[in-house]
Amino acid sequence: MFPSRLRGGAGLRVLLVLVLLLGATLAAWLFVAWRDYQAFVDAPLAGGAAGATLEFPRGSGYRDLVRQLRQAQLTQAPEWQWRLLGRELGVSSRLHAGEYALTPGLSPRELLQRMAAGQVLQHHFTIVDGWSFRQLRVALAAESGLVQTLPGLGDADIARRLDIADGKPEGWFLPETYAWVKGESDFDLLQRAHAAMRKALDQAWAGRDARLGLATPYEVLVLASIIEKETGVAAERPMIAGVFLRRLQYRMRLQTDPTVIYGMGERYDGNIRKRDLETDTPWNTYTRDGLPPTPIALPGLPALQAATHPAAGDELYFVARGDGSHEFSPTLEAHNRAVQKYQLRRP
Structure with a gap:
């Protein structure tokens, strides 16, 4: 009986040793796996460089993202690490579609947090004060990434889509820098710029000088x-507005x-001659009374402010000095002297 108990006890000891070895092996494996996982979540993604982006399409899921990252060779991490990270952050089912910047040093954790927060890459488009609508259309067509819907549409078609009276879009877009994201169209941006101009114009009109x-x-x-x-020096805008309103x-x-140049259109070659001043167009303010029938450019907020808050005075004329500024005169005689000084004697 005694030897039998020895054999039974030895078997238990062997089993216990095996269990301990298996537990130690499992613990070691879990330690290594956890260490590798911790290194994975905060290690930079492969391929992160200035200008690199990731486009996550609408309707895609978390597995699609992991597959996309692996196909683009942005990660070699096993899928279980990505699944575990998604569960840890609680983002597996709430990633936003869009375009994301793969900035240098971006980690898997940071990428998923950005995608869950919808921090999509924003691009910027600037409408320059004084552009014509034609120049705006050219710039929009050259903006890579915008969905192009305007080519083939006439100006009047665009105006009708924006509910602009008389089908004349000139002037109706506020010069400003607009942010846009992948998937937006040229028309989306125009729509926002038009809404901004309507709001700015309404505010300028509501706050206008009482005797405007x-x-x-x-x-x-x-x-x-x-x-x-007409303005080359910002401080002169109200003075120029005052001259025009008094006239x-x-x-x-x-x-x-500038109204003559606008009416010349593509005939303008950079020079304006006496015959151009005498050639009638709807915008030629040398041959026609009053304001031209449409704007001749896209005015910025300072120009709107000047038009509704002109400077007081008696000046009726101004002439360019050649440095961007103007000489203002109350009489034709004084104006002719200024022309003689700044224009006719110019080398």
Whole structure:
């Protein structure tokens, strides 16, 4: 009996040793797996570089993301690590579609947190003060990444889609920098710029000087566009506005070169000649009274402010000095002297 108990006890000891060895092996494996997992979650993704992006399509799921990352060779980590990270962060079912920047040093944890928060990559498009609508269309067409829907549409078609009266879109888009994301279209951006201009114009009109001699907000938009094209020094905008408004009040023609240039269209070669001033177009303020029928450019907020808050004074003329600024004069005689000084004697 005694030997039998020895044999039974030895078997238990062997079994216990095997269990301990298996537990130790499992613990060691779990330790290594946990260590590798911790290293994975905060290690930079492969391929992260300036300008690199990841586009996560609508309708894609978490497994699609992991597959996409592996196909793009952005990760070699086993799938279980990605599944565990998704569960740990609680984001597996709430990733937002869009375009994401793969900045240098970006880790899997940071990528998933960005995607769960919808921190999609934003691009920026700037509408420049004084652009014409034609220049705006050219710039939009050249903006890589925007969905292009406007080519083939005429200006009047675009105006109708935006509910712009008379089908004339010139002037109706606020110069500003607009953020956009992958999937937005050129029309989406135009729509936002148009809404911004309507709001800015409404505010300028509501806060206008009480004795402003303009009848409608649209007249403010037209005048502001001329001020925009005439101004080289920001501080002169209200003075230029005052000159034009006094000329309108005294029924004098505006006689401003930028309106002539706009009416010339593609015929303008960088020079304006006497015959151009004498050639009638709807925008030629040397041959026609009052304001032109449409704006001639996209005015910025400062031009709108100047058009609704002109400087007081008696000046009716101004001439360029050649450095961006102007000489202002109350009489034709003083103006002619300024022309002689700054224009006719210019080498």
